[in-house]
Amino acid sequence: MGRGGDHDDWTGTNGEPNVQGARHHGADRRERDALRAAQLYYVQDLTMEAIARDLGVSRSTVSRLLSLAKRTGLVKIELDPPRGRATSLVRDLEDRYGVRAQVVPTDGSLSEAEVLERVAAHAAHVVQPLISSGMTVGLAWGSTLSALSKHLVHKPTHDTVFVQLNGAANPLTTGISYASDILFRFGTAFTARVEQFPVPAFFDRAETRAAMWQERSVIRVLDTHRKIRLAVFGLGSIDSAVPSQIYRGGYVSTQEARALREQGVVGDVATVFYRSDGSDDDIAMNDRSTGPRLADLRRIPQRLAVVAGRGKLAALRGALEGRLMTDLVVDEGTAWRLLR
Structure with missing residues (x-):
């Protein structure tokens, strides 16, 4: 069961768990974390260990978040040598x-x-x-x-x-x-x-x-x-x-x-x-x-x-x-x- 304003995302009108809402909420959370990890890594040059401490997750999770950011287009890498x-x-x-x-x-x-x-x-x-x-x-x-x-x-x-x-x-x-x-x-x-x-x-x-x-x-x-x-x-x-x-x-x-x-x-x-x-x-x-x-x-x-x-x-x-x-x-x- 959710807290405060998140209640409607997690339960239906009959009080049963809203699985679709929970999945949507989880996907949004992962995308937000992936964006934050990418900003810290590519823009602020923080190490993965520092990002893990910031997000309260493991280093391997940070690696997966950075891969998600590239795979979904949150991060675009271009090589354009002179x-x-x-x-x-x-x-x-x-x-x-x-x-x-x-x-x-x-x-x-x-x-x-x-x-x-x-x-x-x-x-x-x-x-x-x-x-x-x-x-x-x-x-x-x-x-x-x-x-x-x-x-x-x-x-x-x-x-x-x-x-x-x-x-x-x-x-x-x-x-x-x-x-x-x-x-x-x-x-x-x-x-x-x-x-x-x-x-x-x-x-x-x-x-x-x-x-x-x-x-x-x-x-x-x-x-x-x-x-x-x-x-x-x-x-x-x-x-x-x-x-x-x-x-x-x-x-x-x-x-x-x-x-x-x-x-x-x-x-x-x-x-x-x-x-x-x-x-x-x-x-x-x-x-x-x-x-x-x-x-x-x-x-x-x-x-x-x-x-x-x-x-x-x-x-x-x-x-x-x-x-x-x-x-x-x-x-x-x-x-x-x-x-x-």
Whole structure:
């Protein structure tokens, strides 16, 4: 039972506990504490121990409150280094490949999975200012986008649409939950509408794909694709230490992977494969893929690739040679290997 003016929040008219009111009250309290913790930490430079004493909570609670403040958008962190002080890696990437690049600091002691998490967290901050109201944004599902989507912070928009770039079903699974989880996190973070693409990742026959592309339900999604102003994707690679979802999820058989290697394939974007020079012609599986043709991808004004781990080096080089991206977030080790 509440005290004084809080009574109505905690009990109903029949005297029974008001669970919804209690939860709402608790959420408000957590948000107020998160805001106060953020002010003390980021503005007044107090230590977490000092903040814990101020709020009468533990240090671990302060850490959770600060994470809540970032996750809900109470705190926004922006990195805007002066161009004259850009690292040599960034300058070399931009000069050689004509992309806008951000290099995420890493060291040799991190595992590939740890590098992926660090790059994903950085990329979540990079993508936030790129998305605004009224935009249509294309998303390719995969290990990198899944990790990135878990680090998004709240930024309300209106009339924004996130659309799935390629189908997700395969002979083992519908793939719906995996792809929709990524879309849902983006949609929730930006209060946006999401559009799934309810087709397989690969059709069994190219003729089936051609026939499906005449269906009205598919045409509607393809029309949405033509409105995309920003595409966000990772790069698939057979050789990555953190296997790409396309290879570990049953989308490509052992025989198909062997054939792709024989054709000189080094990577894929949204299940469309390419070689070391960025070309995608005469690759048989692309005729069955539901992802956008690379020529169509290049027509999207802004294309952000997020790449983590030295296993993605060949895929990254091929994508850069093929001008598949306008913007790049990459870990320091992979950038160094690419250029040196």
